[in-house]
Amino acid sequence: MQVSQLIGLADCTLSKFDLERAKEACSWIEDVTHSRLNPPSDQMKDQKDVQRALKDGQALCALINTIQPGSVKKVNQSKLAFKEMENIEMFLRACKEYGMNEVDTFQTQDLYETKSMYSVVNSLHILGSLARKNGFSGPTIGVKLAEKNVRMFSDETLQAGKMVLSMQFGTNKGASQKGMTPYGATRKM
Template identity: 60%
Template structure:
């Protein structure tokens, strides 16, 4: 958000919609989970979060996120940059996103680096952390949990006989031809006799 002037028109509307989607309760839950998993306090001296800008400032360097995925899958992020240079912090965020994809997160659930670094769409960042918590449960992570547990695939294999039996059934969505007849119908243009 640094070095940016005020937004006008459609840009402003889009920015306001993105900010309206941010839920501070979900953000606090996600940050508490990060602290519980990593053992790293995100705020000093018992301070509290007031808005999404403060949440962004805490996560912006990407260090806590990289430590989080390393706690879930040890060694998935090889080297965490501790530098305060902007491109090193953005590299940490990118390493976190790559690790999320390696753990099985879908591309639509992953945010872009500037969503966090510039604080553009913080609700997507928080959503990604909640989904990571769900993936952690699926990968048998034994630490604290967040989010819902994802369902396991229940693949079924039917034999050839069972598949052929299903070809002769008319589904109710297709309708039925029972009771239908053309009795009493007249040709086009003819008068109907009563």
């Protein structure tokens, strides 16, 4: 990739980042875990502050362990890069085991190298929605996820439905292109 393409890509991911939404997610983490991030959510000014607060993965592991106790067995306290990334990986694995879809998670580099902080924030909001759906009684964020709405129809109703011909089967009545000028021909005004 050329430098101009990389700059364009960075601008794209930066434009998707929403600081207010990120602050909401970080505030939620603080509320659920009963501990303050560093920097605290109310003092965050940009995506670097959000990244700095979550980079070591300890707050994320504490979050998932509060929502689903025992999800992450051992949280690394070390400040070595590979140990911090391991915390993030364990958080992501626990989220998938909790029921989060693979497409809703982020990559470790998205957080650790500030590559895609909007993905991190989106994942946290989805985790909040999933926690609400799974019956977590603490504070939640995100939208309410849909519940299953299973419908049972009698055989008589199913047979009656097979007798109806919908417009999807096609018709020779209605709008057509008959009489229109052929492609490429001039129109007379």
